[in-house]
Amino acid sequence: QVQLQESGPGLVKPSETLSLICSVSGFSIPSADYWGWVRQPPGKGLEWIGSIYRGGGTYSNPSLKSRVTISLDTSKNQFSLSLNSVTAADTAVYYCARARGYCTDGTCSTWFDPWGQGTLVTVSS
């Protein structure tokens, strides 16, 4: 049974970089095609951050512009998220998830299942 667990600092200062790791157990990362990150500001809805594909290709939500980096560490069975130049608007619960779906001609369409329990990251000085 695949399980995911997010880890990282719970408090980040404005203008700094938010870095999170998702540790995967019960499943080998290279065996899945896709992995992703989704966030949820307190009391609000869900926002897709970005996804990474087995071949290493990534793509992210344009709303986050070029602030997002997602990478795989297959030796540790983990994947990670970095979000730079954070502001208070980046305060949210961050979830990692296995992404499942379809890729055609380099374009992937995915839903998310399962999800990690989430980790709250607060941006504040």
Add this chain to the structure above:
Amino acid sequence: EIVLTQSPGTLSVSPGERATLSCRASQSVSSSYLAWYQQKPGQAPRLLIYDASSRATGIPDRFSGSGSGTDFTLTISRLEPEDFAVYYCQQYGSSPFTFGPGTKVDIK
């Protein structure tokens, strides 16, 4: 970007009754690439439905999804006490993947 609108915002239902939740897209969702999730307080979302009408593994058959194009529906045929939660739709037919604002199903 495809904007998803969910209605109603809150649905008050008695246990045993039927609940019908709507998700409307600002433009057609390619290949009916739409998913539904359930989220309870303090928990991560749980996948219920993908591809508009396929139930995820382990999801009871009282949950069903339908629709295509811009209009999608999640139906819970007979509400159980554990079904009171917030439900989100997500489209993955085009990037960026987007979620609806959610429908809260609470006890009448």
